[in-house]
Amino acid sequence: MPIVLIVAEQQPDGHLRKATLNAISAGRTLAEKAGAELHLALLSKDPSKLAEELKVQGVKAVHTAAAPELEHYLAEVYAPVIAGLVQELKADYVGMASTAMGKDLMPRVAARLKAAMATDVMAFNGSGADISFTRPMWAGNVFAEVKLTTPVKVFSARATEFPASTGGQPAGEVKAFTPKLEASKTKFVDFKEVKSARPELTEARVVVSGGRGTKGDFKEIEALADELGAAVGASRAVCDAGWVPNDLQVGQTGKVVAPQLYIAAGISGAIQHLAGMKSSKTIVAINKDPEAPIFQVADYGLVADLFKVLPELREALHKLKE
Amino acid sequence: MDFQLSDSQRALQETARKFAREAIRPKAPHYDETAEFPRDLMSTAYELGFMNQGIPAEYGGSGLSHLEQVLVCEELAWGCAGVTTSIFANDLANLPILLFGTEEQKQRLLKPFGERMRLSCFCLTEPSAGSDVANLGSTARRDGDHYILNGSKCFISNGGYADQFTVFATVDKGRRHKGITCFVVEGKPPGLTVGKHENKMGQRASNTVSLTFEDVRVPVANRIGEEGQGFPIAMETLDHSRPVTASFSLGIARAALEHSLEYSAQRQTFGKPIREHQGLQFMLADMAMNVQAARLLTWQSAWMLDNGQKNTLISSYAKCFAADMAMKVTTDAVQVYGGYGYMKDYPVEKLMRDAKLIQVYEGTSQVQRIVIAKELFK
Amino acid sequence: MKILVTAKRVEDPESKIKVKPDGSGIVQEGLKYKINPFDEIGVEEGLRLAAKHGGEVVVVSIGGKEVQEQLRHALAMGAHRAVWVNHTGTLDQLALAGLLQKVAEKEKPDMVILGKQSIDDDQNQVGQYLAEFLGWSQATFASKVESLESEQEKNKVPALQVGADGKTVRVVREVDNGLATLECALPAVVTTDLRLNLPRYASLPGIMKAKSKPIEELTPEKLGVDVTPKIQVLKMSSPPPRKAGIKVPDVATLVDKLRNEAKAV
Structure with a gap:
């Protein structure tokens, strides 16, 4: 039986990166179409706890590698370990969520396996041995159906396109394997977390974004986000100006998001921003300029001063809860 | 081609x-x-x-x-x-x-x-000698190794900040244009006074002043060409600068056209964007057509210089046509915007003010036509 | 130090991309082309490093004759010379990385700087493939702590910090939820993120000088790389269009619509 191997991601704080659950769903969709088994790989200094979490995700097996060298993620260390496992299992597909780690690691794994790769996969098509991948190009202006012709096929899955896996029975087997460790030419120095109590942008159900119209004052954006349990996003101009941290940027060149609800306040809607959010289910635009291009993609547009209406909106939403 | x-x-x-x-x-x-x-x-x-x-x-x-x-x-x-x-x-x-x-x-x-960044200015025009260059009143009197300049110049771009001045003056008023001579005045020598910055209608970002020369000494080594060669020098200089001046018109007019295309797609009257009205379409088409026609003349006049050809006629066509075209196109752009076009909150009235100057400086549209006629009668 | 940078030719990010009715590709007509914006950031970083540490910036592009325009752009920015791998036809990331590997082996740079992705196929793979093929250290998504309006940026200080012994480079990477710093042994492959720097303008004298800078021509055959595609694009399509939205007059209507129509709150 063919094998689909999904690589799980452990965050620096030791928890599972939530996008892993979306990647598992993607892997399951692929496994069903390809008539394959779904396996997981987990690399960590100590994988035991996460392995328990993962084995109930409806997978055949969780392959764990434990080593002190695996504490901090490094592509050069992880890639040979995963490639080694793929070869050992004779896996046909290997994939991961399109997170920063997924994007950094999977191409190196693919290179090691002389395999072709599809990035940001949104859907799988076909069946059996005849599988193709749908992925975005030109910042999501084009969807391409691509076929990989190498024996092993590598992919990263866009988390927003697959639901988070909610588990399945029976529990899979946890199998430890000995990692093929290689000396790394790269040293991990440090990781500076941008602490936020809010959900991760690409994982959030609701995103509230601010643009130039905020003039750098994000208080109202943040207050509304907290009311909705939403993530905060921003336009490129706002990040470039250093008003908010870089990793909040939504757009072609920043993060691509597709939440249930996207609220854009004071964002004019440059092409590159639209590319990062136009797959959102419902889009609300609030802007003083009635001609702002953002209104062309918004389901609901409100021509108004954000500093006036955001507090009103927050109040109104708060009342709904009561 | x-x-x-x-x-x-x-x-x-x-x-x-x-x-x-x-x-x-x-x-x-x-x-x-x-x-x-x-x-x-x-x-x-x-x-x-x-x-x-x-x-x-x-x-x-x-x-x-x-x-x-x-x-x-x-x-x-x-x-x-x-x-x-x-x-x-x-x-x-x-x-x-x-x-x-x-x-x-x-x-x-x-x-x-x-x-390093230094500024220089072209000092030809005088209060009573603009288009009529031969009537220049500024004088240059030889005194040993120097010339002594006297006179006043007006509408001098960058004059207020210049580190060097290219000045036209006559060594003998009686010789009319055959007395005109070109000099380069370096730095701010004694006797050179800068007048106030003119409060202009358009192109307000450019510094425009009058200059007064009172017994300003210029070394003979700074005379460009021979005595009396100033007029052909000025004319040749203008032959060379006309294509560029024409290109300014292209930039202004293209901006006006782009604004008009954009605005006419957004602005609605009688239930549809105004650019779906035929009246507007005729205007927009004329604007675009004339910008392109002026561009081709401008390119041709520059290309001739690059290929060592005399371009007096074609560059006058280009400068004159482009300047008049920009005036028309920017005026029409204001019209496309209607009442808003007349307001300073919208971008097109500035373009109209800026365009006007091109019909005036470096040879008015009338002078260009005189040059054209003279060339045609040759 | 010697730095190899890439200059891929891509569609202008401002242009509207439309898919051909038969799904065989995008409509090329009327499109403008530019250097991949991420590559341009790479060229800028290379120039800053060369200005600080001395050395040479070599720019490489792969494609038909038209990619010389992008090479000239990098040369006009200040790159010293160019390598053009002449090939027409589709190339996938395996092939691109294979070609770059051979160029890197020939040029022996201390660093290869590439854009993290090109804005046409958005694969985000070539740098990583290249690092693995070369067996080099890799640092993707290079960024910096300082903002693009900082003094460091105004003074064109390189963000990549080369160690005093010239044997390592420190790279601040943009990752999920923060910034990760790596120290890579040189030679290394670095890919650029958006906020590494603001690329300089190509100056007029720079453009004029670029005309006479050398461009070396290579081919996949000369480099001995098999470029048969392993990725086949079967079909392209446009994303489903969004249905036209409405303007709401006030917050109350908005909340009502969100609750009862979109069921989003």
């Missing part, structure tokens, strides 16, 4: 477009409003080689051909014609040195412009 631009020509155009879009345009309303000298834009323009663009690399300039200058200046003027006039003033003022100076003069008088 080849209308294809080369890769490097397109690269020049692209870099100018980027500078105009990212640097000039955002600041244009400010400089239009305040009439301040756009020093920050000028110094970036200097660093990027937009200033002194026509001076060959061996004398410290960017070494652009005439066609390349025309391509670049259309883009800059699209950003702001006033700023572009300021940027290009050096090139205009230094043309006489480039065209008629000795090697020693080029080394001494042009090269410093490549070492």
Whole structure:
């Protein structure tokens, strides 16, 4: 039986990166179409706890590698370990969520396996041995159906396109394997977390974004986000100006998001921003300029001063809860 | 016949477009409003080689051909014609040195412009001698190794900030245009007084002043060409600068056209965007057609210079046609915008004010027609 | 130090991309082309490093004759010379990385700097493939702590910090929820993120000088790389269009619509 191997991601704080659950769903969709088994790989200094979490995700097996060298993620260390496992299992597909780690690691794994790769996969098509991948190009202006012709096929899955896996029975087997460790030419120095109590942008159900119209004052954006349990996003101009941290940027060149609800306040809607959010289910635009291009993609547009209406909106939403 | 631009020509155009879009345009309303000298834009323009663009690399300039200058200046003027006039003033003022100076003069008088930002101005027009150049009243009297200059000049671009002045004066008023001689005045010598910055209708970002020369001493070594050669020097200089002046019109008019296309798609009357009304379509089509016609004349006039051909006739066609075209197109742009077009909150009234100056400076549209007629009667 | 940078030719990010009716590709007509914006950031970083540490910036592009335009752009920015791998036809990331590997082996740079992705196929793979093929250290998504309006940026200080012994480079990477710093042994492959720097303008004298800078021509055959595609694009399509939205007059209507129509709150 063919094998689909999904690589799980452990965050620096030791928890599972939530996008892993979306990647598992993607892997399951692929496994069903390809008539394959779904396996997981987990690399960590100590994988035991996460392995328990993962084995109930409806997978055949969780392959764990434990080593002190695996504490901090490094592509050069992880890639040979995963490639080694793929070869050992004779896996046909290997994939991961399109997170920063997924994007950094999977191409190196693919290179090691002389395999072709599809990035940001949104859907799988076909069946059996005849599988193709749908992925975005030109910042999501084009969807391409691509076929990989190498024996092993590598992919990263866009988390927003697959639901988070909610588990399945029976529990899979946890199998430890000995990692093929290689000396790394790269040293991990440090990781500076941008602490936020809010959900991760690409994982959030609701995103509230601010643009130039905020003039750098994000208080109202943040207050509304907290009311909705939403993530905060921003336009490129706002990040470039250093008003908010870089990793909040939504757009072609920043993060691509597709939440249930996207609220854009004071964002004019440059092409590159639209590319990062136009797959959102419902889009609300609030802007003083009635001609702002953002209104062309918004389901609901409100021509108004954000500093006036955001507090009103927050109040109104708060009342709904009561 | 080849209308294809080369890769490097397109690269020049692209870099100018980027500078105009990212640097000039955002600041244009400010400089239009305040009439301040756009020093920050000028110094970036200097660093990027937009200033002194026509001076060959061996004398410290960017070494652009005439066609390349025309391509670049259309883009800059699209950003702001006033700023572009300021940027290009050096090139205009230094043309006489480039065209008629000795090697020693080029080394001494042009090269410093490549070492740091220095400004230069072209001093031809006088209160009572604009179009009628032969009637020049400023005088130059030989005194040993020097000439002594007296007289006044007006409407001098960048005059208030210049480090060097290219001045036309007559050594003998009785000889009319055969007495005119060209000099380069360096620094701010005693006797040179700068008048107030004129409060202009348009192109307000360019500094325009009057200058008074009172017994200003200029070394003989700074005389460009021979005594009495000033008139052909001035005429040849204008032959060379006309294509660029025409290109300013292209930039202004193209900006007006683009604004009009955009606005007419948004603005609705009688239930549809105004550009779906035929009346508007006729206007927009005429605007676009005339911009392109002026562009081809402008390119041709520059191309002739690059190919060593005399371009007096064609460059006069180009300058005159382009200037009149820009006036018409910008006026129509205001019309497309209706009442809003007349308001300073919208961008098109500035373009209309800026365009007007091109019909006036460096030879009015009437003088261009006189030159054209003279060429036709030859 | 010697730095190899890439200059891929891509569609202008401002242009509207439309898919051909038969799904065989995008409509090329009327499109403008530029250097990949991420590559341009790479060229800028290379120039800053060369200005600080001395050395040479070599720019490489792969494609038909038209990619010389992008090479000239990098040369106009200040790169010293160019390598053009002449090939027309589709190339996938395996092939691109294979070609770059051979160029890197020939040029022996201390660093290869590439854009993290090109804005046409958005694969985000070539740098990582290249690092693995070369067996080099890799640092993707290079960024910096300082903002693009900082003094460091105005003074064109390189963000990549080369160690005093010249044997390592420190790279601040943009990753999920923060910034990770790596120290890579040189030679290394670095890919650029958006906020590494603001690329300089190509100056007019720079463009004029670029005309006479050398471009060396190579081919996949000369480099001995098999470029048969392993990725086949079967079909392209446009994303489903969004249905036209409405303007709401006030917050109350908005909340009502969100609750009862979109069921989003």
